[in-house]
Amino acid sequence: MGELVVGVDLGTQGVRAVVSDLGGHVLGQGHAPLTSNRNARTRKRFFGRDGDRHEQDAERWWQAVGTAVHTALDAAPDRPVLGVATCATSGTVVLTDDALRPKLPALMYDDLRARDHRVLDKIDPAVWDRLGVRPQPSWALGRIAWLRDQEPDGLVLHQADFVTGRLAGHAVAADTSHALKSGADPVTRSWPEEIRAELGPLPELARPGAVLGEVCATAAEHTGLPLGTPIIAGMTDGCAAQLATGALEVGSWNSVLGTTLVVKGVTERRITDPDGSVYSHLSPDGHWWPGGASSIGAGVLGSAFPGRDLAELDAAAPLREALGCVSYPLAGRGERFPFVRPDAEGFTLGEPRDELERYAATLQGVAFVERLCFEHVAGLGAPVGDTIRVTGGAVRSAAWTQLRADVLGRALELPEVAQPAFGMAVLAAASTSGRTTADAAREMVRVARVFEPDARVGAALEPGYQRLRRSLLDD
Known part of the structure; x- marks a missing residue:
């Protein structure tokens, strides 16, 4: 019989909650869906996707949090809860009044209406030099400025800030992880004056893992969390995934292959990328977590092979054989990592013999880009160890995961x-038990399977990788 910790993850499509003990045993889970349907309307307001526009109702986030957390706690044994931590999508923001009631629909991380906002042009580049980042038009900074243009008054909150504030019953500090793409300085936990001048009042800042407050009576009834439960400052969903993998030692990396590809690792010093494709979060333990997000990923399979049984293709395609073609399978337009090219488009060099070879070239192409990403961060001075933790929907394909191991030459x-959500449970456990996140993860995270690289397959695929690499460099 031991204490429990609760982790909450606010995704685009739903909210997930996990209840874990301090040994990493998941004792309860809950889920509640969110919608981003085209032309969905609530109270005569637009909520959904429409071209560059992507909005959600922040009140729906809170309703879903209540459902998911209640469900998870109901499934778990009745034990003391040490703390709750929340992660959310990076760059999603909402404007509220002082009572944390939304004044406008929330702008999701991929709402692109602010990409041409001139706020970036108004900020001295020396600010970004001090912060060690190169802001992109897709960052939250532009969306905050866009919201201020619509409504000058009110509180600007990141998605996680809104939920932690509702849990406390009043506005609380923003963690520096969710605020990174809004221009926050994670070292000093402050906002540069130049950014305040452009964006107006911004929330106070706290380090991830800090205690922000306690669950209030209203939130306790809404979620089932005990009154007075400590509220722990979280991190973005990408960082939460890093925590869930336990890859928290210097030189450790997590590669998340879902719709897109995200890699994140651990370094002693902040990594600066002149191209802006890599940016670094400051971890609760004081290490830097550099990473980047490519537009390459498993999302291309739905459009390239609609309606096909991917498991059948895995079994039949020559995934680990040298091919006469090589693919850069970018589904849409634009690339962010390992290089920044808004005009990038996918291509295939050579002609696949049939659908099976085209499928193999697609999976190999994603693995090749993944290798390029790791070579890029290594070239910037980041250590990359002999093993990499892998997560994301693509790991359901053992054949593809083995191919990636062969191409990367790493286990x-x-x-x-x-x-x-489990990563947030790890963070809550570390914060409330006085351990480092690395120590907490060692006790809570377990490896289910290891894919060892086959050097012979790696050698056979090397010419294809070099062909793609030369093509991208020449471009």
Whole structure:
């Protein structure tokens, strides 16, 4: 019989909650869906997707949090809860009044209406030099400025800030992880004056893992969390996934292959990328977590092979054989990592013999880009160890995961529980028990399977990788 911790993950499509003990045993889970349907309307307001526009109702986030957390706690044994931590999508923001009631629909991380906002042009580049980042038009900074243009008054909150504030019953500090893409300085936990001048009042800042407050009576009734439960400052969903993998030592990396590809690792010093494709979060333990997000990923399979049984293709395609073609399988337009090219488009060099070879070239192409990503961060001075933790929907394909191990020439370790919500449970456990996150993860995270690289396959695929690499460099 031991204490429990609760992790909450606010995704685009739903909210997930996990209840874990301090040994990493998941004792309860809950889920509640969110919608981003085109032309969905609530109270005569637009909520959904429409071209560059993507909005959600922040009140729906809170309703879903209540459902998911209640469900998870109901399934778990009745034990003391040490703390709750929340992660959310990076760059999603909402404007509220002082009572934390939304004044406008929330702008999701991929709402692109602010990409041409001139706020970036108004900020001295020396600010970004001090912060060690190169802001992109897709960052939250522009969306905050866009919201201020619509409504000058009110509180600007990141998605996680809104939920932690509702849990406390009043506005609380924002964690520096969710605020990174809004221009926050994670070292000093402050906002540069130049950014305040452009964006107006911004929330106070706290380090991830800090105690922000306690669950109030209203939130306790809404979620089932005990009154007075400590509220722990979280991190973005990408960082939460890193925590869930336990890859928290210097030189450790997590590669998340879902719709897109995200890699994140651990370094002693902040990594600066002149191209802006890599940016670094400051971890609760004081290490830096550099990473980047490519537009390459498993999302291309739905459009390239609609309606096909991917498991059948895995079994039949020559995934680990040298091919006469090589693919850069970018589904849409634009690339963010390992290089920044808004005009990038996918291509195939050579002609696949049939659908099976085209499928193999697609999976190999994603693995090749993944290798490029790791070579890029290594070239910037980040250590990359001999093993990499892997998560994301693509790990359901053992054949593809083995291919990735062969191409990377590294063992790939698949964690037993890889949900971002579980990563927040790890963070809550570390914060409330006085341990480092690395120590907490060692006790809570377990590896379910290891994929060892086959050097012979790696050698056979090397010419294809070099062909793609030369093509991208020449471009």
